[in-house]
Amino acid sequence: MNVAKRRFFTQCALGAALLLGNGAVAWAQPYPSKPVTIVVAYPPGGEVDVLARLIAEKLSARLHQPVIVENRNGAAGTIGSAYVAKAPPDGYTLLAAPNTLLTAPLVLKPGSGAKYDPLKDFTPIVQLCNQSLFVVVNKGVNVKRMPELIAKVKKGEVTTFASPGNGSPMHILGELLNKSAGVKLTQVPYRGTAPALADVLGGQVPMMFSTLQAVAQYMPSGSLVPLAVADTKRSPFASSVPTLAESGLKNAEMGTWQGLLGPRGMPSDLVLTINRHVNEVLRMPEVVDRMGTLAMTPVGGEPGSFAKTLASNFERYKSLVEEFAIQPD
Known part of the structure; x- marks a missing residue:
């Protein structure tokens, strides 16, 4: 092989190595390397939207990337939820949702937008609050x-x-x-x-x-x-108001919650990273105080705990929807 050919092949090999090296660096970039979007499947100004924006503001500072709240409302929240369910599981598209995430698919007409399975199509990250x-x-x-x-x-x-x-x-x-x-x-x-x-x-x-x-x-x-x-105990935000059970009405407890989820298939290390940051946010005194003004009790915890809540709630809601023969609007 002459000198010119040898030089050519050497340059090609070096170029390939650099490309592979750059690819490896790009693949190993820490999360997040670009803005994160939290989808709210309801109009601006509602309780889900307000809490999502509060969490997003604090996450932006911690992640050193913009965390943007995007409202994709319609069809009882199922349009935005279905959008997130189909997003890449890379942590850049998340969903802030109340427990209607579970109930809507049980009662909406087929084809109305509820094109997701609430237990199979999402990755639970953390429960944000109870109400x-x-x-x-x-x-x-x-x-x-x-x-x-x-x-x-x-x-x-x-x-x-x-x-x-x-x-x-x-x-x-x-x-x-x-x-x-x-x-x-x-x-x-x-x-x-x-x-x-x-x-x-x-x-x-x-x-x-x-x-x-x-x-x-x-x-x-x-x-x-x-x-x-309608809770098992009085609310700390209105302690003078009795529970239904105290008023003689048993087995009528029903509350609401909000949680953060991602698309199905998110890597566990990514889920734990986001979970850790959100848990830290939920412990911030200014966040706890602001949530208190909204009568929200911060929850937090591990992804597995939230997954269990989703599963148990879904079974209960499904049973009640069938028992009361709840139909679409």
């Missing part, structure tokens, strides 16, 4: 305690409750209350909490089940009256 649901009535109902409300329901003086949609935790809670009290309140479904709340405030519907943050501003004036919390 209690409260029974609230318009002041015109003129009751202060649950037994008084149930008495009016039995007399036919109160017949309906507002909910943010069929199959929502609020709807299921209404059915649980019916079963526990032996009454028949009829759901009036709305497209979200805001329109449901507007009609309860206006007196068109006498009552609803809601997170505290959505209704708290109307309680001091007496426009809305909280009668009970």
